[in-house]
Amino acid sequence: MKLTFLGADRTVTGSRHLIEINEKKILLDCGLFQGKREEEYCYNCQFPFDPKSIDVLILSHAHIDHSGNIPNLVKNGFTGPIYCTSATKDLCDYMLQDSGYIQEREAEYLNSKKNKNEEPDVQPLYTQEDAKKSLLQFKTVNYGITFKLVDGVHVTFLNAGHILGSAIIVLELEDFEKNEKLILTFTGDLGRSRLPILKDPEIPSYSDILITESTYGDKFHDNIEMADEKVAEIVNETARKGGKIIIPAFAVGRTQEIVYTLRQLIDKGKIPHLPVIVDSPLATNITEVFKRHHECYDEETREIFMKAKQGIFGFELLNYTTSVEDSKALNNKRGPMIIISASGMCEHGRILHHLKNSIEDPRNRIMIVGYQAENTLGRKLVDGEKKVNIFGKPYRVKAKIEVTNFFSAHGDRADLLNFGLAIKGLKKIFIVHGDEKRANALKDGFIENGIKDVIVPKYKDSFEIDLNQKNHLDVINMTVELPAEHNHSGIINYKL
Ligand SMILES: [Zn+2]
Ligand SMILES: [Zn+2]
Numbered sequence: 001m002k003l004t005f006l007g008a009d010r011t012v013t014g015s016r017h018l019i020e021i022n023e024k025k026i027l028l029d030c031g032l033f034q035g036k037r038e039e040e041y042c043y044n045c046q047f048p049f050d051p052k053s054i055d056v057l058i059l060s061h062a063h064i065d066h067s068g069n070i071p072n073l074v075k076n077g078f079t080g081p082i083y084c085t086s087a088t089k090d091l092c093d094y095m096l097q098d099s100g101y102i103q104e105r106e107a108e109y110l111n112s113k114k115n116k117n118e119e120p121d122v123q124p125l126y127t128q129e130d131a132k133k134s135l136l137q138f139k140t141v142n143y144g145i146t147f148k149l150v151d152g153v154h155v156t157f158l159n160a161g162h163i164l165g166s167a168i169i170v171l172e173l174e175d176f177e178k179n180e181k182l183i184l185t186f187t188g189d190l191g192r193s194r195l196p197i198l199k200d201p202e203i204p205s206y207s208d209i210l211i212t213e214s215t216y217g218d219k220f221h222d223n224i225e226m227a228d229e230k231v232a233e234i235v236n237e238t239a240r241k242g243g244k245i246i247i248p249a250f251a252v253g254r255t256q257e258i259v260y261t262l263r264q265l266i267d268k269g270k271i272p273h274l275p276v277i278v279d280s281p282l283a284t285n286i287t288e289v290f291k292r293h294h295e296c297y298d299e300e301t302r303e304i305f306m307k308a309k310q311g312i313f314g315f316e317l318l319n320y321t322t323s324v325e326d327s328k329a330l331n332n333k334r335g336p337m338i339i340i341s342a343s344g345m346c347e348h349g350r351i352l353h354h355l356k357n358s359i360e361d362p363r364n365r366i367m368i369v370g371y372q373a374e375n376t377l378g379r380k381l382v383d384g385e386k387k388v389n390i391f392g393k394p395y396r397v398k399a400k401i402e403v404t405n406f407f408s409a410h411g412d413r414a415d416l417l418n419f420g421l422a423i424k425g426l427k428k429i430f431i432v433h434g435d436e437k438r439a440n441a442l443k444d445g446f447i448e449n450g451i452k453d454v455i456v457p458k459y460k461d462s463f464e465i466d467l468n469q470k471n472h473l474d475v476i477n478m479t480v481e482l483p484a485e486h487n488h489s490g491i492i493n494y495k496l
Helices: 037-045 070-075 086-113 128-135 224-241 254-267 281-292 299-307 324-332 351-358 377-382 413-422 436-448
Strands: 002-005 017-021 024-028 056-058 082-084 138-140 147-150 153-159 167-175 180-186 209-212 244-248 276-279 318-321 337-341 365-368 387-390 393-396 400-403 428-431 462-464
Touching: 017 167, 024 147, 056 147, 070 086, 070 128, 082 086, 086 128, 086 138, 086 281, 209 413, 224 244, 224 254, 224 365, 244 351, 254 276, 254 281, 254 318, 254 337, 276 281, 276 324, 281 318, 318 324, 324 351, 337 351, 351 387, 365 377, 377 387, 377 400, 413 436, 428 436
Parallel strands: 024 056, 056 082, 082 138, 180 209, 209 428, 244 337, 244 365, 276 318, 276 337, 365 400
Antiparallel strands: 002 017, 002 462, 017 024, 147 153, 153 167, 167 180, 387 393
């Protein structure tokens, strides 16, 4: 059996890993790499393998950095099935088409800028139509059901607690040639316990090999229980000044969590009834998908869902805008109000108009609630830059920037270590989906806790997996005291 790392290696985006076994090729995820424009295009359009040669694709969740290159894979000849949960499929329906739309606009923009006579036209990576076509290959599976993928390979999806429909993939692999059986677990993106709405992540009881993400491999999140208090404080202070709160939020997950949190705060009388506007057509559609998939809700959310008149994503002063006119009209409205809009890293979309209109007024606040990649406008705001460019024009940052990471959908260092160390039988760990520094920090954490064979692969690194080699297993130390505040699950104690 061979394992090759073809994306999200020592970086966060472009998740893609290849398993070769019994002459079959299984791809785990096929995400978009997101970086600088020129690098991004080349990297995404050329596959390091022939798409026709892939037999089957397993998709951990709908985020674009995991699913976003699927339409291109299909366009280039992949005809096999794409397995994912039903919520992931429903989310991809909107997200991949949205991504196709963005690709088309991007190509149009680049073509308008180039010298018409000298350079050939830029083609979109894929179109909305390509995205629609790729959806036909999606096959849905339920959590917790083991099914045969190809000869010698069985798969089980466990709940990852990261976004709606997200899954941890457990593969039971039987290599006929070597006469060897092993279990490989891929975290996809690992969520957190006690996030609003979603069920907590599940931990497989046994696995020989783990491929784990490491987005926050060196960081601890703020305690989720503090989120309500902090959000209430920001809302109340801004409301007193009559300002606007602008929240750049990912259409999937973050928007719904913020709406859910605001609704709870209003119900409890902790913040005033003020207008809340979700200004993102994609987020509005995604919210509809959330409403359909209550099988993914945790107990508390399910209970509220049963009782709530307007549903958990609705309340009296909440509006979902769809038309551009409604969105523009918000510019002339006075605060206090809360505007939640995409994109989450302030790279494109309606959020840019709201920032442009609000950023120079000190009464306003910009509340950053998600991960901001390098070189994005969102990261510049987080880094405290005093002047930023929006639509090519400079603006002074006078609104107060509030950075919170309560809502992170990724597990922190404690969650990631806890997950890996709670799995019995683990002999080898591959660390992906994290900046190099964070991936290495997580590697050190595992090594300190007794797992010797931990690798942070580079792009295109390939490994022949042979469990008969002696150098793998060392007993995991399960006796060290864990600081109480990080002992999320209470199952295991280890060194942080
Ligand atoms: Zn994700
Ligand atoms: Zn991801």
